[in-house]
Amino acid sequence: MEYVQERVTTLHDFGSAAPAAPTDRATVVVPMTERDHASLAAERVFATLEQVDPANVLVALRATPEEVGDVAAWLDGFDVPTEVLWCSAPPLAEYLQSAGLDGPTGKGRDVWLALGVAAAETDLIAVHDADAESYAATHVPRLLFPLGEGYAFSKGYYARVENDRLYGRLNRLFYVPLVRALADAHDAPVVEYLAAFRYALAG
Known part of the structure; x- marks a missing residue:
């Protein structure tokens, strides 16, 4: 778990507390x-x-x-x-x-x-x-x-680690290269938006 903020705000789970949510x-x-x-x-x-x-x-x-x-x-x-x-x-x-x-x-x-x-x-x-x-x-x-708190959309994600193995190959080997290729071929804001998500296929 890292604390770096990318272009889409990430609220990290640094503990087990549940926020006061409606x-x-x-x-x-x-x-x-x-x-x-x-x-x-x-x-x-x-x-x-x-x-x-x-x-x-x-x-x-x-x-x-x-x-x-x-x-x-x-x-x-x-x-x-x-x-x-x-x-x-x-x-x-x-x-x-x-x-x-x-x-x-x-x-x-x-x-x-x-x-x-x-x-x-x-x-x-x-x-x-x-x-x-x-x-x-x-x-x-x-x-x-x-x-x-006024946001229009939120998305959960998690890194899948089981039996001492890091999963998520579909994201690493398909989604990320696909979005990069789209970004090279098209100057569209939606591609930048898709690239900004971490673990875009989770949730």
Whole structure:
């Protein structure tokens, strides 16, 4: 962990304290597939969200019709306000198609759909996966703290170190060289913006 500030401000985690963040004004969006439901990682995430006590947890669910009920029943077992947005529901697919929004499906679209619902319910939104292997009650407050202080966007990141190995090859070997190549070929502010993030693919 270094203390250097790059072009995008980094609030480093030098301790385990959770900042005073407005979790009571926030929706936590958790994209999930039927495969994630009842996994150890997802159990830990939702049990931890009970401690965080956000205004709402919105699960952007991609599941078959046969699985939706089981997932919803499992989520009801957690003591946190939870809402399920069934992103692969046939009526939703028909509606999106009629609006000319029937593009590729996947986690990105599920999050996009959930952001619209969440923005109508609360003024602050945090997004994270259901399969986070290392998850603590401090994560959501740390994501929300900058938003409560007037920032429009915040993003969490971490260096992945396991079994004495440093992971993150996709970032080092693909993302960074790709953004550098784009910067060489295009003088666009968005490329500079993308290059300024640390661990841009995390979170």
